[in-house]
Amino acid sequence: MRYFKPIAASLAGAVLALAILAGLRATLLRPSVPAARPTSKPASQPTSKSTTQPTKQTPTQVVCEPTSKPTPKPTSKPASQPTLRPTSVPAAPLAREQMLAGDQALARGDTAKAIRMFALAVKSSPKNPDALQGLAMAMLAAEQFHEAIPVYRKLLKIQPDNATARFNLALALAREAKFLEAQKVYHDLLELRPGFIQARANLAMMYQTQAKLTAAGRQWREIISRQPSYAAAHLGLGEVLMDLNDPRGAMQAFVAATKLQPRNASAWLNLAAAAKSAGSGGRAMFALRKSLALAPHDAEAWAMLGDISLEIYRAKGDRPRAIEAVQAWKRSLEIDPNQPRLTKLVRIYDRPAKDR
Secondary structure (H helix, E strand, O other): OOOOOOEOOOOOOOOEEEEEEOOOOOOEOOOOOOOOOOOOOOOOOOOOOOOOOOOOOEEEEEOOOOOOOOOOOOOOOOOOOOOOOOOOOOOOHHHHHHHHHHHHHHHHOOHHHHHHHHHHHHHHOOOOHHHHHHHHHHHHHOOOHHHHHHHHHHHHHHOOOOHHHHHHHHHHHHHOOOHHHHHHHHHHHHHHOOOOHHHHHHHHHHHHHOOOHHHHHHHHHHHHHHOOOOHHHHHHHHHHHHHOOOHHHHHHHHHHHHHHOOOOHHHHHHHHHHHHHOOOHHHHHHHHHHHHHHOOOOHHHHHHHHHHHHHHHHHHOOHHHHHHHHHHHHHHHHHOOOOHHHHHHHHHHOOOHHHO
8 A cells, every 4th residue: 555645845935836847656645735736647658667666746946037127036045045146137118118018918928928028029139038038938837838848948058057947948849848948948057057956956857757767866865965954855765765775775865854953743654654664563553653653543543543554453462453444444544434444444444353
């Protein structure tokens, strides 16, 4: 039975959440940002070979750089993030008016008008990076990823060191299932800005969805070495190690995650799953109780508690453990009745030992 919970990493500094890697398996545990609208899985998308986690969509963050207009950013950048704003190039008065209109339309959510106005600004001032950046940002907001790609490429010819443009170009390429190109852009970006944690995390997730586990683990470890407090990296590394059949290594990663996020129920649940796989029933029970204290309506956690109690009962003949197992399974079934396996186990063990 699979117990892992998908979590989407919250990438600091992001101001626009879109579903970029549509249909790809989530590589972190439960979503810490609202899930974006699902889209269909690209036909050429690689399939993960992992058997540890369910296949789910990954909500991925897009960092969109504002233009030079006074539109406020919904989320401020952390102090540790590199300055990504492009150097402004003087624009013609008409282009400035068009960019302002584009910013205002984008702030209202009118992406169609924003695209029209920024396209006019680009026509008025073809080499103005703010106009190109605004047009690409509006296209991303409208999920016109294919159209945004050449705009970002043109912008990068003008500003090759624009890290934000490279980051968003990689996301657009991934959405178009151009994974090898996206990976190359991420690598180029990381050569330019090795400390760009969001880019490295997205690259790790991309590797993980393609079952390139060694490469994914290398990126998660690099993030941890640069920013040990980044809990999502410990969670991602733990999942990679579980997929590589290293439950003890995964336990260490999940322990680090629970220390950083002690109220993350899914981190505790994943620690319990790793401990169970490593044969550490006591630690698994401890982690499960922590998880259930935080999320008492988690059917999977109750199911795992019952399974571990059953294993202890079978190993030691401890009847109270069998009773505890039945109680846990019943609680799980109250939350999610559609679990035939648990229904069968309850019928078997919820009766006196002499009748079995």
